[in-house]
Amino acid sequence: MHIYPTCGVWKLDGNSGWVFSADDKGARLLLLDSNSTLEDLKGMVVEDFDMEEDSLGDLEFSYLPTELINTSTSPPVIIANNRQLKNFIGYVEKSVSTLLCVTSKAKGQNPDEAEFDLNMSPSDSSDDEEESKSLNRSDEAPVFYETQSEEKKEKDDGFESDEDAYEAGTEICETENIDSKLNSSLLQVVKTGQYFESKTLLKATFEICAMKHNFDYQVIKTDRKVWYVRCADDACSWSVRATCLKDSKFFVIKKYVGQHSCAPSSKTKACKTASAKTIGSIIMHKYEGVKEGPKCNDIIQIMRRDHACEISKSLAWDAREYAINAVRGIPERSYGKIPKYLHMLREANPGTRSAYEMDGKGRFQYLFIAFGQSIRGFKRVMRQVIVIDGTFLKNKYKGVLLVATALDGNSNLYPIAFGVVDSENDRSWEWFLTQLKLVIDDDRHLAFISDRHGSIVKGLEKVYPEARHGICIHHLLNNVVTYYHGKGLVGLVSKASKTYRVADFDKTFANVCNISPAIGKYLRDADVQKWARCQFPGYRYDLRTTNPAESINSALRSPREFPLIPLLDSIREMLTRWFYKRKKLIAKHNHPLTKKVELKIARRTRKGATFEVYPVSEGRLLVRGDMFDCLVDLDRRTCSCGKFDLLKIPCRHAYSTNLLSI
Secondary structure, eight states, rough: OEEEEEEEEEEEEEEEEEEEEEEEEEEEEOOTTOOOOOOHHHHHHHHTTTTOOGGGGGGGEEETTTSSSSSTTTOOOOOOOOOHHHHHHHHHHSSOOOOEEEEEETTTOGGGGOOTTSSSOTOOOOOOHHHHHHHEEEETTTTTEOOGGGGGGGEEEEEEEEETTTOOOEEEEOOOOOOOOOOOOOOTTOTTEEEEEEEOOOOOOHHHHHTTOOOOEEEEEEEEEEEEEEEEEEEEEOOOEEOOTTSEEEEEEEEEOOOOOOOOOOSSOOOOOOOHHHHHHEEEGGGGGGGOOOHHHHHHHHHHHHHHOOOOOOHHHHHHHHHHHHHOOOHHHHHTTHHHHHHHHHHSTTEEEEEEEEOOOOOEEEEEOOOHHHHHHHHHHOEEEEEEEEEEOOTOOOOOOEEEEOTTSSSSSSEEEEEESSSSSHHHHHHHHHHHHSOOOOTOOOOOEEEOOOHHHHHHHHHOOSSSSEHHHHHHHHHHHHOOOOOOGGGHHHHHHHHHHHHHHHHHHHHHHHOHHHHHHHHTTTTTTHHHHGGGGOOTTOOOHHHHHHHHHEEEEEGGOOOOHHHHHHHHHHHHHHHHHHHHHHOOSSSSSHHHHHHHHHHHHHHTTOOOOEEEETTTTEESSSSSSSSETTTTTEEEESHHHHHHHHHHHHEEEEEEEE
């Protein structure tokens, strides 16, 4: 694809809008393919325009997508990275003609003194260097600022960025002669008569500027109407005076002396340090729509790279806390919104069950929520096994997140209910299970799997007396290793727990007891019926651990740091995302059983193809050819191997009988 790069500068015409003025370097015709990078383009431009090699970093490419924007108000689109270049190539392929504008930084400009756009909100992430280029192209060019487009956010290196979208506003500023030799002057971006949306933005801007240009200032007067500051050196003439517009929050600079008359060598105090609120406002957008966002060290790097400022780790931590609270809400306020939030969830999701409880002083204590979609699905088609577990919350007020989940027919996580409590104790677990019982009835065919937490055991015995209770084999094995140093017996105990036949279990467990009587006694005291699959009085199928609940806790690892309402919102978004994805997959699935079950049946059918089958009576067959002979009863849906009985999916012996349906 051929492109037409031209050297020059952009100018804003009052009548025609943004117009590109070519300089004496003229234009060239270049061949660009879809795999070209920004570095490739720069190399071709430097070579064809006969520029110096060291000017690569000074080149800026831009274009005006006239078919997409209003050229009278919208500024050119800057090509700042490879993704932007691909966007340009894609746009050019669909356009009749597009001019690629090449601009080089003005000679003598010090890249270490990139300007800071005072009209940009601290929450914006626009690059200061791009701003400085637009300001230096012409003495008469107006200052414009870039704001983020919420609809076009893209992820770049783990953080949010919106280099695709530009919205331009204009500020009318007085034209002043700039002395390029001034090392600490902000005249290039600060103008008398310049407007700021708020006093907070005004103060934040000068905090960053002072830190960036290594000077300090003292506040002479500040109130709702006036903000007046001077250089910290009394002998220096640098000062700013801004006043509030009548009946408005806007501040305008009335007087500005931008030249520092103090000598850098005479400064005895450290430069001005931006507040946590200011830095937090700058990085705030990086926490929107992401799970984690920048850590403290990341914030230090951002301030060093983007704003040439050094900040401490404690300041970075405070800035991060401010940014997170601004985006996700202040924890204290989050609790006060619980009633309204739960009401809206019930309205949007019919059948949803929610409850919360306060203590005697009106402080939050417990919360429960089960979405209607999860409740209906579990009752209709899910295996009646619920895994429950708790995990610590990591927000300001801590607490514990309780989870009740199942597995669907494809072994996917199927969350049923969530709870937030103060801690895992008898009362909190009993309250959570009581709320769960309002949506999932007590039944002898229902089974719960959990660890050996005493409060869970008491709660199930009291709230769900009919349901069966099994314990997680992984927790049991960890205790064997920790308290009895039985690492060598872990494999044997695990084998005993997952056997399908009682005879195999008795043989394996006897070996465990012979090797270590203490471990054998511990396992018997833990109740064999709760951890051995073949001894379980109900049906736990292939669920032997609390891994499903722990997997949900892991999926919510980052949201567990959020205040309560954002945490609940993250849970809602997670379930919506999971269920929608599964709905799309199942729409393409044409088999009667789930994909994983169909694969399991295919494997068992292949294994049973070589077995010999001998009819014993009507519906009963003897199968030979495996490690031991098995008797299959098709009417009762059982097999002496135990798998058919406990998993409720025909085993390989049953499939060797050429059964058509069961």
